[in-house]
Amino acid sequence: MKKYILAVAGGGSTYTPGIIRSLMDRLEDLPLSEIRFYDIDGARQSKVVVAAKAVIAEYTDSILVTDTTDPQTAFENADFVFAQMRVGKYALRELDEKIPLSHNVVGQETCGPGGLAYGLRTIAPMIELIDYVEQYAKETAWIVNYSNPASIVAEGVRKLRPKARVLNICDMPVATMRNIAAILGVEREELVVDYFGLNHFGWFTRLEVDGIDRLAEVREHVYKHGLLTEDVSKIDYRHADSSWIKTFKNIKLIMDHFPEYLPNPYLQYYLFPDHIVETSNKDYTRANEVMDGREKTLFETVEKFEETGILEDSFAVGVHGTFIVDVTVSIAQNLGKRYVVMTENNGTIPNLPADAMIEVPAFITADGPKPEFVGDIPYFYKAMIEQQLASEKILVEAIIEGSYEKALQAFTLNKTLPSAKVAKAVLDDLIAANKDFWPTLN
Template sequence: MKLTVIGGGSTYTPELVDGFARLRDQLPIDELWLVDPDPERRRLVGGVAQRMFAHAGHPGTVHVTDDVVAGVSDADAVMFQLRIGGQAARQQDETWPHEACCIGQETTGPGGFAKALRTVPVVLEYADLVREHAKPDAWIVDFTNPVGIVTRALLDAGHRAVGLCNVAIGFQRRFAREFDVAPEAVRLDHVGLNHLTWERGVHVRSADGTERDVLPDLLAADSGALDRMAESVHMPADLIRLQHAVPSYYLRYFYAHDVVLEEQLHERTRAEAVMDTERALLAKYADEAVVTKPAELEQRGGAYYSEAAIDVLSSILGDRGDVQVLNVRNDGTFPFLPDDHVIEVPARVTRQAITPLPVAPLAPDMVGLVSHVAGYERLALEAALHGGHDRVLRAMWAHPLVGQVDKAERLTDLLLAANADLLPWAGGALAGAR
């Protein structure tokens, strides 16, 4: 089996490699190809990946290259984990929205929109190379944010693709600890869009195979579990009780926007913290004595990334037919959204298709917010595919965290100025071209 990682120079990659080494029986890799344009990243990340495989006694080989065609040729599956513009672009995404009194975040709001504009065209170029050079039935697994928009771009272009996020697996692990069961004994009623999701049921399987929804226990007034869960998502326990669902921590950007903005204005950005962590990680990767995943990697984010990636890859390549939470075409799952929109729900995974499972109707407040964000996402993808000031402005205006024309105009100018070097058409658009 040949597996390729586009963006393989990411400091995330040893998290993947650690999982590949530990779970080799589940995903037997013969060749792991790491593709990255940065020669120093290739040397450092590629070097530690090779040492990790050797230390674990993994029989597979690790190849490092900047040649995308060589990397994807005859691949069984290709993972995308790109960051166009690097952490410097992320730092901008997390700061320039503040000038218009909006949160700065790399996947949500104006900053997430900027990331989509930079990312979609590049991802589609790489996907075309996968289609041309990888095995005919190869799948693309996208971990590149914003996952929902990027995955829809891939699917609309006819690629065999699925989007992957670690929010659901993180909740699964958290609930497993809370109720003292193995993670595989927990099944979630996870619904929404990428980074806009709720857990509406937490089903725990007992030793005799029966399942029970323990969410009502968590919502009980005297449950310390509710306070712990509320603290973990940084939102009030009363909100969770009111919705009868546990929101992803990304919902805080919507439910407590002004509080988050005030915090951001007085704290260092996440990008700055990640850059510090990455410097420490790269120094560790340079040490040839390092042959296992460094502890500092836990500070990088992406908890359980390798487990989620291995689950979906082994399900696809092994044609297992099991169920996982993924980003897939709606196809009637949410009747209020178009079939081609990408949603994040439990889906059945086979080699030939990944199909969303039916879900219970969403509550009206969830329908309203999901519909609003989905409308923005559709306009954002149009802007990413075709460029132009007016497309950017319309998508910006449509985002529920913006919603005002004057604010949208200001944010559009800020976005285009910050990304002039990363969007070929941005300079002309900022100058007034339409």
């Protein structure tokens, strides 16, 4: 079987060792000759590569590993690029979360003004990455992108590089399916779902096992426990932190009001922004939880490994690592497997704009995602989606045109912001915090 060259952009990511383990577990399906790690922060990446190399060494010594900050070295002749860049890193994530909260508004990584701020930082680096890949990699190369905020990134790529071979994915649908499967006592792979929406803004409409829709049963469970098994230890490390337990419990809050479909957990921010603000600690947000948890553990593990040669964290894979490898295998082998991913609408949901980047089940082929027809969606969901879509599309226009007015329109349209006055105050504070990252807005 052909051996592939894989590059990882954002090699210094906290997820890198887990994704590498997932790749190693699947070498028979996706044989690799080289893995190249690329990051703009060479020092951070080199530490993470120590852990990645230790994981690889458990499986094979036949993969060439390169640790680089040079795009040509990273992408020359590559077959696949995994993108997982956090532009501005955790320091800016913390501000995305805390600045809005200081105005009593949702502070979050991808939702509300925090997500818009992250989008304003990420479009230019994402386009730069696409251009590097076009310049150096194989013509058939695919970028499989996890970099957030995925909806805004997907729209920016659609608009600025429409022909680029980028598959935008998110682990949230599959992580939600992991919880559903645990609740039903089945394997995640046995679950067949229907789903529609935008990234971090969608609903499951069918949860089928062996031809039987189990949505009603899951709904009954959610009324009692939220989207968690009674024994929460069944949830993998990816969502074991207290903020995630709270988020999966909040599915109950959403379904108590709107029981029709099962929501993506991120809808809590749009449907209950007041509750989220009231129950948030303005001084200690998710960014702090990750910096004190996942990030700290990773760098301590590397330090100890360098001292003792013992790798204390196994970097157990979880859905995040499995999913990116699953979709890549489906592209590489042209399997046409069905996964929930982002793709251009083009009539999949006829009563949404054709050029919306929607998240739906699609068959993943060597030519990219082929979405399955969904049909018209009810007005409530259509109205919510169109408001969010408008906010995201106008934000991308603001980035391209350097328009303050459009940025303010995007913020004002976001359902988490109560008025244009608050939107402007939050936007102005975020401009000051992002002066080294955002395009100039006039």
